[in-house]
Amino acid sequence: MPRLGWRPRPTIEADHLTKRFGELTAVDDLSFRVEEGEIFGLLGPNGAGKTTAVRLLTCLVSTTSGTARIGGYEVGNGADAMRIRRMIGLVPDNVGLYEDLSAYRNLDFYGRLYERPERERREAIERLLKMLGVWAQRDLLVGTFSKGMKQKIAIARAMVHDPRVLFLDEPTANLDPEAAKTVRDFILELKSEGRTIFLNTHNLDEAQRICDRIGILRTRLVTVGTPAELEDSVWGQKTTILLVEATEPVRRAVESLPLRKVVWEGNRLTVDVTDAARENPTIVAAIVGAGGRVQFVSSLRPTLEDVYLKYVR
């Protein structure tokens, strides 16, 4: 028995998690660990199993094999599932709000299901709707709201019981840039409060901007790392140099250097480097020494898109 007042650390662990629907394997052998206060993003194409992964972790569907733990509680275990549900919030891919009820009534209903006393519910709802900038619309029917507003209400609903772990399934899909930014800022705010966040996304830019670590899923987890690690894993770092003119002596001077890979494209030179601080000055000196004139020198990093395409293709 846990000690009184003992609170489990809000971690997410998956261990060879697998889900099959009949013949079809939706999620295969998923293993990873998300630490307290971390934002973990699952990135993958349509049908990759992202939604299924979240449903497995939120005790909505049973596992075929493997295990997962939230805060140390087992997802497949009936008694633990109740503890997990109290600890987590879920923003599903469909908002699933009651369109005939007001925003406030939608949230209040959830507050009751989590057995929060009336006053706490009122305070929590007010705080959340104010943070998301939709407090003024609290008494309007959700059916009259725009997509962005609905998404904000769905996020507030997932937070009404102050969960320490939050699962979001494509929280900014279909939102305009401004609404998407409000949602991202809110997610970052939740992280700063020490909550653990698991989010599914298609949006590479978003993953890069807010996730501490990213897993690329294609039924199996293809790779996991920080955005920087993933980028390095594609082709490391490159330096690109634009010359006024790529003369023959300059080309020969560059070829004579001990470089891994050199690509010429008109007046542009792209070089794979491992230690930019040491190699770049040498390259520039060689070019200048051969009479070349340099317009620009810049570092070229792979984008998450390159990472994604490399792993998903």
Place this chain on the structure above:
Amino acid sequence: MDLSKSWTITTKDFAVFRRKRSVIYGLVAFPLAIALGLPTVLALVVQRGSATYAQLTPLMDAFAFFFVISTVYLSTSLASYSIVGEKVEKSLEPLLATPTTDSEILLGKVLAAFVPTIASTLLGATVFMATVDALSAPDLGYLFFPNWTIAVFLLLAAPLACLFSVEANVIISSRVADIRTAQQFGGLIVLPFAGLYVLAEIQVITLDALALLVLSAILVPADVLLFFVSRATFRREAILTKWR
């Protein structure tokens, strides 16, 4: 099982029903039409001199059967809104993510259809009894209603028939994707009950207290059986993955 959570779900559904005009009209108009329409028929028959109220007493009892039929009809419409409505709005997934058990949700849904139906039926029946008494008391010299027959109809047969209908609707709801289809299939549940009334009209059976006790005795095991079948269709994994 935490009954207060079921009730939270039930009252949420009441708030949703309040916005559905067709639901409210049905709950008010249907029992009221029976409550005022049937006594009007009696009054017309007596006025034409075809019969006296004393001769019509078996018919007054049989008319009460319409309130059993009304519970089946009304609960069909409420249950489809309550269950298929969640499916249409895709609101079951976040609901299932809360610390609420399948049984608590199912009970909340059953009550959401059961309570308004029984309340509106009892109110309609009260109006019916008062109207019939007002018409017939001068002739009969006593108040015909309430009597034991209608007590069996309203307090035993009607709730059992209503429960039967709600459970059947849970099963129907798991198979269909929209409210209209659910209501069309749900409407079929009325048929056996309407059939009983037809049998009474052509005098194959008599719809008296004894007949309704027999009907109730059949409904009890049927309700228990349907409870297990509906409970089996209402499991979270099935709801999320098979309820399309």
